[in-house]
Amino acid sequence: MNRSLHSSLKAVDVKLKRGPAGLGFNIVGGVDQQYVVNDSGIYVSKIKQDGAAGEDGRLQEGDKILAINGVNLENLNHREVVDLFRTAGNDVELKVLKKSSHYTNGLYGSEPDHDSSLSSLGLLALVTAGVAVAAFIYFRGRGYLTDGKWKKR
Missing domain, CATH: 2.30.42.10 (PDZ domain)
Structure with missing residues (x-):
């Protein structure tokens, strides 16, 4: 200090x-x-x-x-x-x-504390994006999405 x-x-x-x-x-x-x-x-x-x-x-x-x-x-x-x-x-x-x-x-830490509500919002956005990517990979792997079109199996 x-x-x-x-x-x-x-x-x-x-x-x-x-x-x-x-x-x-x-x-x-x-x-x-x-x-x-x-x-x-x-x-x-x-x-x-x-x-x-x-x-x-x-x-x-x-x-x-x-x-x-x-x-x-x-x-x-x-x-x-x-x-x-x-x-x-x-x-x-x-x-x-x-x-x-x-x-x-x-x-x-060298920076002052940040507003925790902003940190929580960022974390929520990150988790939501992760779930969306996981869902995309899951449905694509099951054949629901091929060639950019949704299909039922």
Whole structure:
């Protein structure tokens, strides 16, 4: 993501208490494993619903983690961030940039969301065309259409 876009979004603080299964989410990213094009940040890739993050509900898949207990994650590789999580203690404070459908790129898509009714209409047209082609092939194969004329068998 572009840094200028980050400045227009607000980071939020999320405090989690480590449970028996840890914090209950997975991460991707880092300078050595970029997840989003031109962004070496750390992103939440999966939330375990019965884990601390899932029960809390504020952290979502696609959110970018900016800091752990005040430690900035910029320019760290994936392993360094994993180690920070492991040694963060029972009470963990995260600074998180919430996922925004307006400012995404990379694996999240580079275009804004489209109107779902237009997408549904396009899908309906595609299915209808497919059925028409299948019917044409079926009836032609059964001898109902030969030489451009319909005939009964």
